[in-house]
Amino acid sequence: MNYTALINQINKWATELGFSQVGISDIDLSEAEAHLKNWIEKGFHGQMEFMHKHGSMRTHPEQLVEDTIRIISLRFDYSYKSVIPYQEILKQPNKAAISRYAMGRDYHKLIRKKLKTLAEKIKQEIKGFNYRVFTDSAPVMEKAIAEKAGIGWIGKHSNVINTKSGSYFFLGEIYTNIPLPISKKASFHCGTCTKCIDACPTKAIVAPFQVDARRCISYLTIEHKGEIPKEFHKAIGNRIYGCDDCQMVCPWNKFSCDSKVTDFLPRNQFDEPDLKELLSWDEKTFLKRTEGSPIRRIGYDSWRRNLEIAYLNKRGCK
Ligand code: SF4
Incomplete structure (x- = not known):
């Protein structure tokens, strides 16, 4: 199997579907697991019981989907420069401020459908390719996976940031059993900023x-x-x-890119x-x-x- 050619092909299909970036991660999430454990122990998860109710499944992808050895992580930009800046709304108490990602269509179904389309294309190309797709829909460490896959680093605010597009994007994952070549982990660029x-x-x-x-x-x-x-x-x-x-x-959000689709317009x-x-x-x-x-x-x-x-x-x- 020529994996370099396959990765190029996956990138091409992903771009056609509106994704802006693809990266591949292995399934060793031990660093993120320690961070998560510490966070939960402090009670920082509040009422989000789902953060620990699935046990180690969240940090052990092979427990969630048997035979998983790689995760394809994908970035999907959701902002638009044409939308009224959020800070303008905060200044107007007669208006209501809604988080940018939630102004348009619900991303769950849309991104999931695109992930499935992409996975099916890969399946047609590779014999034995098994997969499951996720987007904020299961016990998945999507930020840690994205960082390992080179999509961006986890900033001090705990969101993933990309040097070319800031942090206004959704993440999607394809868990798979195929030994795709692993991407380089994203480097950290917060510096001394607070x-x-x-x-x-x-x-x-x-x-x-x-x-x-x-x-x-x-x-x-x-x-x-x-x-x-x-x-x-x-x-x-x-x-x-x-x-x-x-x-x-x-x-870094000076560099945020316009979404490639119109679904997330307000x-x-x-x-x-x-x-x-x-x-x-x-x-x-x-x-x-x-x-x-x-x-x-x-x-x-x-x-x-x-x-x-x-x-x-x-x-x-x-
Ligand atoms: S670059 Fe600055 S504002 Fe952005 S996440 Fe890092 S510390 Fe926060």
Whole structure:
């Protein structure tokens, strides 16, 4: 098997499908495993029980998919320069700020479908190629895998950054049993910068590479169920779904690339929604307007909770 030719072919197919980068990782995630264990022991995962409920499957790919020896990691850019900058919305309390990745179509199905198409093309080329595809959908250490596969390094805010495209991208993985040549691990380029740590509105980045999810606005507005602790209400401002602050200040995002597809362009004016209008939505309207959007996943109760905090902040209530 000429693996160099195969890798070139995979790159070509991936580009045609809208991916921006491909890398190959082995399955030794021992370094990431130690980091994850430490993070969980500190309780930084909050209510995200799924972070440890699958045991060692997350850090041992061969336990999740038998016979896995390589992982194809792929980058899919989701931002657009034409979209109103997030920082502009943060300055307008009558508007609601939605994380950039969630303004358009739900990425889960779309990326998964593209990964499957790519994997099927490889399967036709190589006898015995077995695979399973993932995108934020199973116990997969996608950031550590991406770093090992050369897609980018894990920044101090714990997101993956690429020198040519910043950090506004989704990741996808193809687990496989074929001994593809391994890519060079991405090198670290944060240097002495601490912009993300300093900018975090709730001081959730408690140390480089250590995000206490229980303080993170992204976690609080999306993953956390029930009341959000009062101590974070003011800092939440008008952020009603996720938070892009740590990525927004990262110097590497000057280089972010436009997505190759239009699917992630804002729907329902989600790049600058009017807070009062969103508050007027009943559950039926919420379900209708968020059809095909990742926002729908949080459910109406969490949506209302987030909007009410933003509204109280607009009114200057304590
Ligand atoms: S803001 Fe600075 S420290 Fe944070 S991820 Fe970007 S380069 Fe690294």
